[in-house]
Amino acid sequence: MASDGVKVLGAWASPFALRARIALNIKSVAYDFQEENFLVTKSDLLLKSNPVCKKIPVLIHRDKPICESLIIVQYVDEVWASGPAILPSDPYDRAIARFWATYIDNKWYPCLRAILLPHREEAKKTAALEEFNHELALLDDTFIKCSKGQKFFGGDKIGYLDITFGSFLGWIRVLEKMGNISFIDESKTPNLFKWAQHFSADDAIKDVLPETDKLLENNVHNRRVLECSLLANTIDHM
């Protein structure tokens, strides 16, 4: 059992669970990882730990559950305060980091989902792609302001925004491979392109960031599971 009873209920393919793992890695905190097959059944421990939302990730620390990925990241930052800081110390910089994290989850992530879902109409697909590219361009610009010339959104080391956005890198790569298209690319988003290389190579990230091929397999399988459980009569077969 990990030191101090730290456990993460998650799924290897979930970007949200990845956030919790990255935060713990940054703080060099050992933890047990319990894989939840959340598309099929939810474990008793998950249902007991997160009865309100019944979702992963859940961090269990000293038998107390903490839910919601960004809340977990902030909790880890505060409890293991002696490790490298995840949120900036300056209140204004913290506010900016939180603003963009909320933006990524509430505005950018729905764009990612819109592309992952099968589209019946070409026009809707094109519109979804355009919006996605527009949002990435905005984040590329935001990177310049936040990084202040350094390698990460958080400056010289991985911080809150790096974790929030970087947890989606695996899925962005899946979309690129599936669509034979480049989203994070040297010419379109040069800053994010360099950032992605630094991020993926970082010690806190490299062993937990899922491989594109494995996710691609996973996405095909998961889409079949989801589609088969839909009652709607329009099912997109791969």
Add this chain to the structure above:
Amino acid sequence: MAKGDVQLLGAWSSPFTNRVQMALNLKSIDYEFIEVNFYSNKSESLLKANPVHKTIPVLIHDEKPISWTKNGQPILPSDPYDRAIARFWAAYIDEKWFPLLKELGKESGDETKAAIMRKIFEGVGLLEAAFVKCSKGKEFFGGDNVGYVDIVLGCFLGWIKVTESMAGLKLFDETRTPGLAGWAERFVSHNAAKDIVPEPHKLIEFYMMVQAAKASTG
């Protein structure tokens, strides 16, 4: 903290603006309130301050940071676990529960409305349990003092009362949810909130005016 150092762009009817006002009041921070009529043209200062979302509220603060340890009581609890719980309930209220009230306002079919009402009441049940757990027998979610969850939920009290009067029911009822019923009374009388939470009749007037404006622009 001089008034000129802190400006708040917002609207009296917006619960999100009200939140910031309450937080500033708790910290006894003077500020200049700049009313933005966000249903008509958005002011230049708003568009400059929030080019991404173009929404209120926006807090504009000069260089000096506000140190929370020096100004008034803390809004978030000091214990990391309690902070995580406070953030969780704040996220639940904003992302799951309050949107149901907004949905209710838009829906016209009886069956759909009934389904939304059921979810609203389920949520109220969860919030009552949350209040009991967080308050630990004291007056507010934050304990003895108004804290983060109090502000997040409390800012909606005006609109909650509007929903109650328009739907003809009580959400925070003395029998079913005694914790929340008592809390709501205490919160609206608290110094941080009492001049901020708008009166329901004013909100109804405002709501009618916005609906009329939307109808006339087709």
